[in-house]
Amino acid sequence: SKHLVLLDLLALLLVTEAKSDVAATMLRTNGSMKFFYSKNRPFTDSENKYVRTLFNYASETNRSVADRYTNLMAAIVDKCQKKIKSRISKVLRRVRELSTDRGIHSEDRLPLELVEKLKAKLGIGPEQSLKNRLISWLDYLSPAQRLKDPEFLRYAIVTAHSIGIPSDINLLIDQKLLRRIRKLGDYMGAVTQLVGEVDLLPPQVLQTLVIQEVPPPPPDRIVIEKTSVEIVEQWARNRHIEEPTETNLRIQFPSLPQPLSQQNTITRSVHCECTLITKIVDDLVQQGTSPLVTLEVGVSKSLCNLCEVFMGSVKKRYPNITIMVSTHHGKNVSGWRLPPLTPLEISREVEDHINSCIEEIRCKAT
């Protein structure tokens, strides 16, 4: 699980645009090391260059660790700034939801010894109050014009990281706020982990490290001309079973959007975890590898329902391959697509699942 956390963190570094939590990473060891990464769309040349830069900076073992951190942070702040800004905004949004003390509790109720320990960890002098110091940091984050300054972004990340590390800090900070601070600090967490992992590699492995994108087919756009109600009705009619009425469907599923006059344009893409798993499994099968293999896939996003089903089906087909992915929130997304050349039994299983979802909807409504 520690390894998966690391992979999830590394995946975060590859999310170069806000609102596109799509990166995934994969490490494989068997004497050599291969690092594969993918998004829901092919990487641009500049993004691929950025990934190489990250690894080059991380592996400059002749430089001091501090220098490597600085170089990495500069590259990340430059390339991921939209996402970083959105994480800062999320911290500030929570601050605004809270009362005037901004969700920072008084340290008076904590044992003195613990307060001293926390102060030392955060570099706060004995005469200063922990609470005031945290509040002044949150206030410093607020003015929006600072978001343009890379140095400010770097500072915000580094401080958020050090605030989020001590486990006892949860006694002082509103839990939701702390979660958001920690997410901001994850960038620094990823940098320290990356440098740490690279330092563990023997030099000969470092020299032969493979870092490679696994591109999915480019996303395409399709138009859905029917409403969801029509789709469920048509599905039932086709099977000669009872059709739900629109009223029934709307009573049962109040969140169903009202039909729009215009058509729905959907972007279809192969999700990154499916692309990676397909590639690695294909490689293993071609090599004729039969011993037990564990694939750990780090993701910067939650797994969607269909990816989960896809993975379950792959696991069933290749019982000697264990696939581990850390997050799952079971969202249903539109535009999900099977990887090209998916074996028939896997695509059938995914299709069966989709049919059973529609049947469940129909049953509830009828």
Add this chain to the structure above:
Amino acid sequence: EVPPTLDEMIFAISQI
């Protein structure tokens, strides 16, 4: 009548 396509079904599920 042709059955709904997979894309259409995925779309319907995502809305419900």
